[in-house]
Amino acid sequence: MTELAGGLPRSVDCATCPAIGPGFYRLAQEGSGRFAPGVLRRIDATPVPSPEEVDEAKRSTLKLALIGGVLALGGAGVASFLRFAVPPPAGAASYPKVQLLYDDGTPVLASKYRHPSTSTDLIVFNYPLDNEPNLLLNLPSAAPGGVGPSQSLIAFSAVCQHLGCAPPFISYYPPGACGSFNGGQAFIHCVCHGSTFNPAVQAPGGGAAILTGPTQAPLPQVLLFWDPSTDELFAVGATGPAVKGHSSTLVGGNVVASPVQTQAPQSPTQQCPV
Numbered sequence: 632m633t634e635l636a637g638g639l640p641r642s643v644d645c646a647t648c649p650a651i652g653p654g655f656y657r658l659a660q661e662g663s664g665r666f667a668p669g670v671l672r673r674i675d676a677t678p679v680p681s682p683e684e685v686d687e688a689k690r691s692t693l694k695l696a697l698i699g700g701v702l703a704l705g706g707a708g709v710a711s712f713l714r715f716a717v718p719p720p721a722g723a724a725s726y727p728k729v730q731l732l733y734d735d736g737t738p739v740l741a742s743k744y745r746h747p748s749t750s751t752d753l754i755v756f757n758y759p760l761d762n763e764p765n766l767l768l769n770l771p772s773a774a775p776g777g778v779g780p781s782q783s784l785i786a787f788s789a790v791c792q793h794l795g796c797a798p799p800f801i802s803y804y805p806p807g808a809c810g811s812f813n814g815g816q817a818f819i820h821c822v823c824h825g826s827t828f829n830p831a832v833q834a835p836g837g838g839a840a841i842l843t844g845p846t847q848a849p850l851p852q853v854l855l856f857w858d859p860s861t862d863e864l865f866a867v868g869a870t871g872p873a874v875k876g877h878s879s880t881l882v883g884g885n886v887v888a889s890p891v892q893t894q895a896p897q898s899p900t901q902q903c904p905v
C-alpha cells in the first residue's frame with residue numbers, strides 16, 4: 632500500500648477507515664466500500680444520518696408545525712370568543728339629563744324631599760351609569776351646588792373613594808349624629824375603614840371635602856337641576872374625581888334608563904368615627 636505524506640493511506644477498505652484526526656479527513660464509504668487506488672476524498676466531518684434518522688427528523692418537524700398551527704388557531708379562537716363573551720366597557724358619551732323618581736314611580740319633588748336631613752335613611756339612585764350609586768341628600772342649609780327652594784338638595788357618589796365600599800357601609804350622618812364630630816354638622820362616613828367627607832364643603836376640583844382618611848380623594852358630586860315650575864329634580868352631570876374603580880365616571884357600565892328610580896330607603900350600617 633502506498634502512503635501520502637504524513638502516513639495517510641492512499642487506499643483503504645472503508646470498513647476499516649481510520650480516524651485521521653483534526654482536519655476531518657477520512658475516506659468515505661461508497662458503493663462497494665472501496666475507492667480506486669490513489670483517490671483521496673474530502674468530506675464533511677458531520678456523521679451522515681441514516682434514512683431512519685431523516686424520517687424521524689421530518690416527522691418531528693411536521694409534528695411541531697402541526698402543534699404550532701393548532702395553538703395558533705386555538706389562540707385566535709379563544710381571542711374571538713373572549714371578544715364576544717367579554718364586551719368592552721360600555722359608557723356614555725356625555726352626561727344625560729335624567730329625572731329622578733321614587734321607587735313607586737312618582738317624581739321626586741324638591742320641596743317635599745325631606746330625607747335624610749334628619750334621618751339616616753339611605754336613598755340611593757344610579758347615575759350616570761347603572762353601577763354608579765349616589766346618595767340623595769337634603770342638607771339643613773344651602774350647600775355648594777345645592778338646588779331646590781333652599782339650595783340644599785345635593786347628591787354624592789355612594790362609592791367610597793378609598794377602596795370602593797358602597798351602601799349600606801357608606802352613608803349620611805345628620806347633624807349631631809356623632810356628638811361634636813365635624814362640629815356637630817352633617818357628614819358622610821364609610822365604616823369600612825373610617826373615611827369621612829363633608830357634604831357642605833366643596834373640595835378643590837369638586838366633590839365633598841375630605842374630613843378624615845384613609846381616603847385620598849374627595850367624594851364625587853352629582854350635579855342636580857331643579858325645575859321650579861314643576862318642582863321636579865334631575866341629574867345632569869358630575870364633578871370631582873371619577874367614581875372609584877372607574878377610569879372615568881362615564882365609562883365602565885351602562886347608561887341609566889331615563890327617568891331613573893331611587894331605591895327604597897334602607898337602613899345603613901353606621902357607627903360613629905373614632
Ligand code: FES
Binds near residue numbers: 844
Ligand atoms: Fe371606605 Fe376604606 S373603603 S374607608
